[in-house]
């Protein structure tokens with residue numbers, strides 16, 4: 001499929017007529033395991049001397065089609081589908097981190113990632129520093145001899161913040177550390193982080209890739225370009241592995257060492273595999289990814305412009321607006337587009353926010369993004385309600401802040417619903 005445009009890859013990459021039945025659509029291989037040809041075949045599979053199907057925790061043909069599609073869209077060497085976006089992040093870090101190691105992450109991240117990295121990873125003795133990555137010098141200053149990865153979101157959830165991927169990649173590489181980019185909000189239609197120096201891309205496919213809000217999933221994409229061996233800092237990949245008769249992944253698998261480590265070590269031993277049914281739903285959703293992103297972005301821009309002129313709205317933070325401080329970075333990395341998720345501030349504060357989300361009819365009031373439907377949430381009464389007032393402000397989730405994920409309905413209907421709800425607020 002190489003050489004084809006994004007729209008064509010979204011439809012075709014990773015999928016071919018089923019070799020067993022000629023079915024045009026990749027079937028849901030709803031099986032736990034696969035029959036061996038003979039004992040030698042089984043031994044070769046278990047020793048990773050030959051690649052093939054063993055057990056669905058390790059690989060599944062429906063998942064394999066999805067992995068091929070996303071790797072092609074991102075321009076990566078290979079991919080691994082996971083049970084959720086958080087499982088993708090966990091497996092990626094697990095492959096790179098030893099106890100006592102350290103992650104430098106951007107401060108402006110999806111709230112769940114702040115929890116995962118800042119709190120749950122501590123139980124594995126993995127440490128972290130959250131920095132304002134708007135200035136890549138802050139990333140450089142936070143890197144220590146124990147740092148094993150830098151983590152950012154290309155387009156951050158929820159703030160509409162765009163990060164300077166190439167500059168941050170350079171800072172990471174100068175320190176011998178890989179850059180991991182969460183590309184959930186931008187999708188490869190707006191941004192391909194590997195082209196700007198990212199070594200690993202992760203996604204919550206729950207959001208725009210699936211696009212229809214019908215299943216949870218994640219993926220890890222390996223650019224296949226980072227040198228895991230020479231620093232000695234990634235022993236899981238560069239040292240003999242006792243669970244594979246002393247195999248050294250960097251020697252045996254070359255540029256696929258990382259993604260095969262995620263699969264044959266991390267996924268084998270920790271187990272957060274994607275269900276084949278969810279891979280099927282995501283494959284189907286992804287066929288329309290380019291069309292949906294075009295409409296999502298056009299609708300979001302139109303709504304942002306309309307809100308900006310509304311007397312009850314204090315401010316709008318959307319990188320697609322030409323006057324937005326992140327617009328120059330959006331032009332460099334996102335083709336000038338701002339994605340579909342943004343925040344705005346209401347003049348009426350907390351009460352106005354609660355009234356607004358209670359008054360919408362077309363918008364769904366819920367905690368998700370990236371659905372065909374328009375979605376809305378008031379963070380300070382929901383996702384961020386446990387935080388102190390200062391914590392809410394720091395997270396961009398103060399009492400007057402509302403977040404929308406703009407759907408692909410007709411823009412007139414979206415604006416009409418927002419107009420009547422603002423009237424009520």
Ligand SMILES: *Cc1c(COP(=O)(O)O)cnc(C)c1O
Nearest residue numbers: 084085086110157184204206217
């Ligand atoms: C939702 C989300 C995640 C977590 O993904 P799950 O599929 O919910 O586990 C990670 N990063 C971003 C940017 C997200 O929006």
